[in-house]
Each structure stands twice: as structure tokens, then as C-alpha cells.
Amino acid sequence: MTRVVLLGASPGPDTSPTGLRLAALPGNPTVAERLRSQLASVDPQFATVQSGDVAAMLRDLADVADSATESLFIIPENSVVHDELIYQITKSKRGALALVAKEARFGTTEEAQEDNTPEDTGPEESVPIDEADPEIGRETVEGLLVRARVGKSRVVSVGTATHGVTRPNAVLLGPLHVSTRNAPVLAETCRELAAMAHTFGADDDLVQLIVFGLVRNGVSVGIRGRRDLFYRRVTTQEEVNEAGPEMAAINEDRARLNNAVKGADGFFTTYFVSTYSRFIARWAARRGLTPNQVTLISIVLGVAAAACFATGDRPWMVLGGVLIYFAFVFDCVDGQVARYARKFGVLGAWLDATFDRFKEYVVFAGLAVGWVVSGNGDDIWILALAAIGLQSVRHLLDFSFGAANRRRKPPSKLPTVPLDSPDDRDLRQALVRRKEERSQGLRGVLKMWTKAGKFRAVHWARKMIVFPIGERFAAIAITAALFDARITFLTLVIWGSVAAAYTLTGRLMRSLV
Template structure:
């Protein structure tokens, strides 16, 4: 479960009630009613905080965070949002995640009409970030003051009406997810902010204030854009009337379907399976099939492939190659059904992990049997057992490293007192941290990571580790075109290279 916190009208631009009607939607609900219905599955009794008084709202949020034993999902009550966007943000594995929007380039953001607003000094974007002076952001994006510095993967710094930030380039739109492990820090941060509430300006948004405090207290706040999904805060009926058709014009189901596909899949899976397997997954999901039922299809295809290989007959070897390919396709489909239909379970995860290995090993046995019955001798079992042993060791190393890595505490970020008027010290500390993290082995790992921006290197790194998609493809192709000996030699040689590469990388990461 997730603890949901609904923020009433924010002290900044959101000053209207959430009684605005979504007239074109079934039941003519208010904005607030629709949002509550969307969040019922997460938390049937969400905490509601009126945010007209900033100090009181921050203290109330601190109370909720202190008593929370689960993750927290904080969202303004006047939000119009797709269900899928709520789901994707709330299921993040990051310690904290905020929905953000960057300021459009070319000065298209609306500047606040205020005496202290700075003049447009031209193409400021060409000034190096390390030479830029902290500033109080006065431009607005969707009614929110641009006082957030957004990096490649996280919020770098946040300002307020009294706290300058270096090169602000975006806003925190509203939804904020905070993991249970960061809930105590959220509570502490909110109390510190409440004690200095008189410092903030009337246009400072409550969610941005919370992120301001979290970042300065060393919490890594990840970022997520809306991408192909809809989110907007509404304050007038006119804005509601504009938002509803705009949201309806976006294909939420397509986004949900795309999200069902793993983003870190290998080359073969990405280009030769996931291009169409997602549509098979949707077909199964809409007809009530469970992921476990699809897993059984994959297992049956794997066993059938092994039986074909065991004959040693060339046409059946080709058929076996086709069957093992589709066994892998349905192995992908079961996970995609689970993510699309949101049907997860311990049994399904166990079946999927266990029978992936079962399919591989029964196919190995089928290939060896087929070689023997064809009169080629029984020395093939040495290669078969070597392939099984190598793959078992690789899975053991993967499993143990994953456990050890989860126990590793997250890297600490620099902190900065909340009353410091600008973020110069924080930026300098981040630069020093970056330098420290690019020494020795860290430098080598950093260079290898940066090399991944080149497409050829990216896919080469994906393929060299010999993931399951490449393994099943290698089995299907070599068994259909050649023979079992070639198949096992491919598995052993490529698997050995993958094991050496993976083990080297993990040893390096363990030492830094």
C-alpha cells in the first residue's frame, strides 16, 4: 500500500477550490472527486491537508510522514491526471521522484510582472553553468515559478522567493513520491521548513518547497516528465474545459502498453520480440488471461522444442528452433501481461524465474539426446554439462550480487542549510563530489558508462553479457542451421566471455 496525501489549494498559484466540474466525463464529477476515485486503490482514506497556511500545512505533512510505514504519494487535489501516470510515478523504485517540466527554450515562458523581475539579458544559456550567478526565478511555467534546476536524472537545486538558485530551468508540477525509508527525512524537513515559513513568498508552491528542503537535506529526488501522458493543475472552469479534451486526445492505453515492455531489454528482445509481443500481451490481458497461464504456454513450447531437438532429425531440429523462439516470445509476454494488467504475485515471479532455467536446461538435454541418437557419440554430454554449469554459476553470481547491491547504502549527496540564501556552496560541493567520483576505478567505470551514449557501444554492452534473449536466439539459429555441437560451443564460448566481462565489472564496482 501507499499512503496518499492530498494537498488542498496551494499557497502559490492554485487558489481555487476543487469543486470544478468535469462536465464531459461520465457522472459529471468534480476534479477532487475524480482524483480521489483514481487514488482509492492506493489508499482508500487519503490524508487531506489544507495548504492555505504554509506552516500549518508543513507541520501536518510532517505528522503524516512520521506515522507512515509505507511509501508516500503527495499530489495537489486540483490535479487532472491520467491513471497511468499516477501508476508509473507511484511504482518507482527511487527514494524520491517528482514530476517535472522544463522551461521551454527561446523565452516562451511567461515572465512575472514585478518590479524586481530581471531584464532579459539575451542568450543566457550560453553562459557556462559554473560561471552563472544564482538568481530568484521570476518566469512561470503552467503558473508555477521557475525556481528548480533540473539535471539529467534528478533535481540538482531548488530556490524560493528568498533563496536563489543557479540557472533555474524548470518546475515541480505536483505529484511527489517519497519512499518509506525517506519518510523520516521528509518529516524532519517539513518541520524545519515550517519553522521558517515566514521567509517564503506568497507565490512559493508547497510541493516545490518540500523538494527544496529534501534536496538541501541530501535526498536524491529523481525526475520524470509527462512524456505521452497528461497532467495539469486547474484553477478555473475554463482550464478544466481545456484540459479534458486535451487529455482525451492522448492515447493512455498506448502509453500503458509501452510501459509493459522492459526498458532495459537486450538487442534481440528489443528488435525481434518486443516490437509485437506487447500486442499479444494486450490481447491476452483483455481476455482475462493471467500471467501464469501465459507462462505455462512458454513452458509447453520449450518442452516441445526440446522434444524436437531430441529426435536429431533435421526438419524437426528446424521446428525446434522455431518453437524455442516462440517459447521466449511468450516468456516476454507473461511479464508484459502482468505489467499491462497489473497482476503481480509471488507465485508468478517464482514460476517465471524458475522455469526460465528449466526451459534452457531441458533444451540442452534435448540437444544432447538428439546428437547421441543420430549416432555421433556421447561425448556431447561434456559440452552440455559445461554449458549448464556455466549458466548456473552465472545465475548464482547475478543473484548474490543483486542481494549485496541492495544492501549497499545509497551514495550520500551534499547538504546545505535551509537558511543559506543561495546554492553556491551546494553547487561547489557537487563539483567536488563529481571530481572525487572520477578517480581511479571510478574514472574507468565513468568513461565506460559515458561510452554508452553511442548506439553501437550501447548495444554491444547489452549483447556481450549474453542475456536470455541472445541465448535463446543463439540456440534457435545454431540448432536449426548447424548441429548440437555448434550450439554448445557457442553457448560455452559466448557465456565464458560474458561471465568474465560481468565478473570484472562487478569486482570493480564492489571496490569503489
């Protein structure tokens, strides 16, 4: 569950959206009516922080955070937003996540640069960022002052009307997700901010102030852009009139469908399955098929493939290769149906994990039987058992490492600085020292290997070397259809052994840092 907190208008001019209507949407709802109906699906009894002076609003938010037993989703009441964007932000696994928009500057791209590397900017920004002086942001993006500095994945620092920030490059649009473990920090931060509210300016945004405090108190606030979805704060009917058609012009269903595909899949899955399986998933979801029913289709196809392999005849082996491929396709589709239709359950997760192994092992048995009935001898069972044993050990290591990781202490906090520090110099210097410390020893090796992933060839090589399920099913389908069971098992054992060694090495290194 998620605890939703609806923020009244930020300090400054009254921006209450009462009466502002989205004429482009069915029913001509007001901005407030539409947002409240959207939030009710997330939290039927969401909290509301009424408009008022900034200190009172911060104290009210602190009280909500104090009583929270789940993650918090904070959003201004004058927000026009897609349902799918709300869903994606509230499902974030980060300790904190903010929606941002980057300022367009000469020579920069939409992608943020590493914070401690110089940027290719215009003449007015020829000074490297390490030598730049903090400033009070005066530029605006979508009516919000540019007073945040963001890197590739998180907010580096935030300024206010009285707190300088080094080379600000983004605005905090509004939605903010804070995990349960950071709720106590949020409560404490809001009370500290309330005590120093007199130092803020009338143009300081409430969400900006919250993130300002969280970052200075050591919370890693991740960032995401709107991507292919819509979000905008509105303050006038003219802005509402612009926002309605803009939002309606974006295909929210396509974004939802794309989000149903896992972003961390392997090479084979990404290029030979997910390019079209998402459309099968949408078709299935719209006709009421459940993820578990799709899982059963995958199981039936896997068993049919094993039966084809068990004949040992070449035409049936080819058909078995085709069937095991589509068994994997529907194995992907069941998860995509769950994410697209938002139908999740413990039974479904258990079925998916369990019968993935069942399909593999029954296919191994079918291949071995087919080899024997073709008169090639029964020594193939040694290879079959080796493949089963190796894959079983790999899965045991995967699940045990995952369980151990969940019990690990949370990551160490980022450096902290006093909230009344006039700029972010001390914070940035502390971040540089932290970066240098984390670039030594095993941690440095792991970091270097992680950075190497920015090269596509390295990225996909790392994905393939671990021999994920997509590559395994592809190897079975291709080698069984074109060669024979012996080649299939040798491929599985050799590639699987390399994958096990690579994975075990990486996990041992991560366990030691």
C-alpha cells in the same frame, strides 16, 4: 503499499477546485471527485493536508511523514492526471521522484544537459553556467514559477521568492514520491521549513518548498516528465475545459501497454520480440489469461522444442528452432501481461525464474539426445554438461550478487547546505567537489564506462556481451536450425564464458568502490 497525501491549495490565491467539473469525462465529475476516486485505488484511507497557511500545512505533512511505514505519494488536490501516471510514479524505486516540466528556451532541447556543462543557449545566456549568478525565478510555465534547476536525472537545486537558484530551467508540476527510508528526512525538513515560513513569498508553491528542503538536506530527488501521459494543475473552469479534451486525446492504454515492456531488455528482445509481444500480452489480458497461464504456454513450447531437437532430423531441428523462439516470446509475454494487468504474485515470479532454467536445460538435453541418435557419438554430453554448468554458475552469481546488493547500505547522501542559505552557490560548489572525488580510481573507470553507454553501438554491445536470455535463446534457435548441436553448445560455452568474465569483472569493481 503507498501512503497518499492530498495537498490543499498552495499558499497564495485560493485555487480550490471545488465545483470545477470535467465535462469531457463520463459522469461530469468535479476535479476533486475524480482525483479522490483515483487515489482511493492506491490508498483507500489517504491523508489530507487541509488548505491553510504554509507553516500549518508543512507541520501537518511532517506529522503524516512521521507515522508513515510505507512510501509517500504527495499530490495537490487541483490535479488532473492519468491513472497510469499515478501508477508509474508510485512504483518508482528512487528515493524521491518529482514530476517536472522544463522551460522551453532558445537553443535547448527537451532533454536536460549535464548540469556542470555549458549549454547552447541564446545570447542572454552566453555566460557558462559555472559563472552564472543565482537568480529569483520570475518566468512561469503552466502557472508555476520557474525556480528549479534540473539535470539529466535529478533536481540539482530549487529556489524560492527569497532563495536564488543558478539558471532555473524547470517547474515542479506537483506529484512527488518519497520512499520509506526518506520519510524521516521529509518530516524533519517540513518542520524546518515551517519554522522559516515567514521568509517565503506568497507565490511560493508548497511542492516546490518541499523539494527545496529535501535537496538542501541531501536527498537525491529524481525527475521524470509526463512523456506520453497527462498531468496538469487547474485553477479555473477555463483550464478545466482545456484539460479534459487534452487528456482524453492521449491514448492512455497505449502508454500503459508500452510501460508493460521492460525498458532494459537486450537487443534481440527489444527489436525481435517486444515490437509485437506487447500486443499479444494485451490480447491475453483482455481475455482473462493470467501470467501463470502464459508461463505454462511457454513451458509447453520449450518442451516441444526439446522433443523436436531430440529427433536429430533437420526438418524437426528447424521446427525446434521456431518453437524455442516462440517459447521465449511467451516468456516475455507473461511478464508483460503481469505489468499490463497489474497481476503480480510470488508464485508467478518463482515460476518464471525457475522454468526459464528448466526450458534451457531440457533443450540442452534434447539437443544432446538428437546428436547421439543421429549416430554422432556420445561425447556431445561433455559440451552439454559444460553449457549447463556454466549457465548454472552464472545464475548463481547473478542471484547472490543481487542479494548482496539489497543488503548494502543506502547510497551516500548528497551535499547539504543550510535551508536559510540565500542561494545555491555553496551547494553547487559541493556538488562539483563530489563529482571530482567520484571521478577518481575505480569509481572513475566505472563512471567513464557508464557514460560510454550514450553511444548506441556501445549501449547495445554492452547489452549483448552479457549474453542475456534473449540472445541465448536466439543463439540456440539459429545454430540448431542451421547447423548442429555441437555448434550450438560451442556457441553457448564460448559466448557464455566471455559474458561470465565480463560480468564478474564489473561486479568485483563495483564491490570495491
